[in-house]
Amino acid sequence: MPLVTLDSTITLAMSVRDRHASADWYADKLGFELIHHFDEAGWSEMKTKTEGVALGLGEQAEPAPGNTVPVFGVADIKMARGSLEAAGVKFDGDTETIEGMVSTATFYDPDGNALMLAQDLTGQN
Template identity: 45%
Template structure:
């Protein structure tokens, strides 16, 4: 319980894989009423706001999308390096190291006991 009180910032981004970023943005905006927050074309990424406070949808371009899944829950954290260390102490499996997109975000992908991919992200825009 102590970690949760100190680490999480209350934000949640649900990342979904898409083949065509522009078509996906258009669909989510028109069909679900989401609003585009930003698009990073060279990263193949867009983030859209939902009607749920601090819950966003992230769209990530992938060449091949696995049917029946692909959503990765991403929690916003205040200090990703501390969180990474905490996960290492619990022998969590990672998909690489912390990735930094300067002046935007730091991200880290890891897996639960059943192999479900999860992410944490630290906002660097402030």
């Protein structure tokens, strides 16, 4: 039985120099649709052609090529993280929260590949 129950969403997060220009590129070249720009967080999301899969664009001054991080949606990030940590999964720092938006926690697979958990906070009061 898995330690964490994932929801039916995944976001492929990558670093880009200019989120707005990148969003335009993905819309024009691949037909992705803008979900939202969170300018205060330096984050944009695009709806892909695959149900439940989004592309997240995080603005970085010097993004590293090939830096896509799968972000798995969870209902309760504290419980999910605790279960994984109890099983010896290594996390990178604390869970980060942008109030009213999202809580995220980065962790690593056995080969050092970065993965992330995310709890959507947009529907919470």
